[in-house]
Amino acid sequence: MSQLSAGKEVSSYCNKCKLTLAHTIVVMKNEKTPGKVTCNTCKSSHAYKDPASASASPKAPAKKRDKKRDSRPQIPLAELWQQSVTKAKGPGRAYSPKSTFLVGDLLEHPTFGTGVVDKIFDRTKMEVIFQDNIRTLMHNI
Numbered sequence: 001m002s003q004l005s006a007g008k009e010v011s012s013y014c015n016k017c018k019l020t021l022a023h024t025i026v027v028m029k030n031e032k033t034p035g036k037v038t039c040n041t042c043k044s045s046h047a048y049k050d051p052a053s054a055s056a057s058p059k060a061p062a063k064k065r066d067k068k069r070d071s072r073p074q075i076p077l078a079e080l081w082q083q084s085v086t087k088a089k090g091p092g093r094a095y096s097p098k099s100t101f102l103v104g105d106l107l108e109h110p111t112f113g114t115g116v117v118d119k120i121f122d123r124t125k126m127e128v129i130f131q132d133n134i135r136t137l138m139h140n141i
């Protein structure tokens with residue numbers, strides 16, 4: 001076995017070339033291990049990297065796999081709102097607690113904007129889907 005020393009060639013993993021290539025030893029770390037090497041291909045100087053250990057321990061990025069928690073698809077509210085507005089019977093009426101609304105009606109609220117009536121309960125209460133939230137409003141008072 002040939003003794004390694006500065007000026008001799010050694011196989012090292014090159015971070016720039018991403019390959020195990022011939023390198024020239026610049027400095028020895030100890031009698032058996034090169035410290036600093038220069039890549040014969042890209043001429044960059046870097047710490048010696050044992051090609052065996054470089055390939056044996058590839059950095060496996062722990063990617064988070066998106067596991068389906070629920071089989072039911074959760075529709076984002078904005079999407080639900082968009083779907084409801086598209087399906088709603090327009091044109092939207094200005095919201096007033098004195099008006100009477102029906103499920104599927106489009107309404108214009110002065111604060112919350114465009115909403116679609118999703119549910120009617122208690123005769124005077126209704127659930128309205130707005131873009132940012134689902135709110136209970138009074139009507140038919």
Ligand SMILES: [Zn+2]
Pocket residue numbers: 014015016017018021039040041042043044
């Ligand atoms: Zn290189």
